[in-house]
Amino acid sequence: LHCHMVVWVEGGLNPSELRERVLGDNSAEFQARLFSFLDDTISTSVPDPPSDWHPPDPSRKCAHLCVTRGIDPTGSDDVDAGCRQMNLHELVAACQRHVHSNTCYKYWKGAGHLKKCRFDLDAANVRAKSSVDPDSGNICLRCLDGLVNNFNETIIKAMRCNMDIKFIGTGQDAKAVLMYITDYIAKTPSKAHVSYAALKVTFKKLSQFDTRLEDMAQWAHRTLQRAAFAMIAQQELSAQQVMSYLLDFEDYFVSHSFNELYWTGFEHYLNQLDPSPEC
Secondary structure, three states: OEOOOOOOOOOOOOHHHHHHHHOOOOOHHHHHHHHHHHHHHOEOOOOOOOOOOOOOOOOOOOOOHHHOOOOOOOOOOOOOHHHHHHHHHHHHHHHHEOOOOHHHHOOOOOOOOOOOOOOOOOOOOOEOOOEEOOOOOOEEOOEOOOOEOOEOHHHHHHHOOEOOOOOOOOHHHHHHHHHHHHHHHOOOOOOHHHHHHHHHHHHHHOOOOOOOOOOHHHHHHHHHHHHHHHHHHOOOOOHHHHHHHHOOOOOOOOOOOOOOOOHHHHHHHHHHHOOOOOO
């Protein structure tokens, strides 16, 4: 279980403005405030347990922390602060601490090649404090534990599931996130071989004429209908896409009107006017 969300910070600077402020002549005070905000928002290590905490007995079968209700944050102050701290420590340890598996080395080329976790999680990836690359303006956040996915304390207490929070501080990061979100919401069509396999199974099932049908045309119609259903069943649809269709929302929005351009004919016309050896 994990959550996907994007949080816009009110009054936040865009990547260009942020870079200009970070690399400005009088940037020390701004950098200090920015790092203080980021270090407070993004946690990079398992919180310390209470001093009187004892590890749970491994022989006891307990429900995973993700499926148990946390301590009510709106409750009275009578709840011992140590209990809250213990719950947070165990939750983060259960959800955020990375354990290497075969998935980490999915693209490893074998003996003789560097074996590195593709999620870039390693015990050696430790940075004591946040800093700024003076050349690129990129912000390098602190990392107190290289095997812990970044998290926000408030969100993980509320959602009680794995998360990997990232600060979007550059235009490149913003583009990557937009691409990821778009790709995640707009599922790609089924692969051709998947569709063909579904069609093959469908036609095999319907190869014999059903005597209960009145004529061949009805049988053909039923066959095509089943084939269409088989292909649709293989198509992934995101929850956002389904919701949009059910509520009859638009599937695209534009700020201007555009004329259609038939590129192939246009390119052919230009090439006749001025042939291009490169093309």
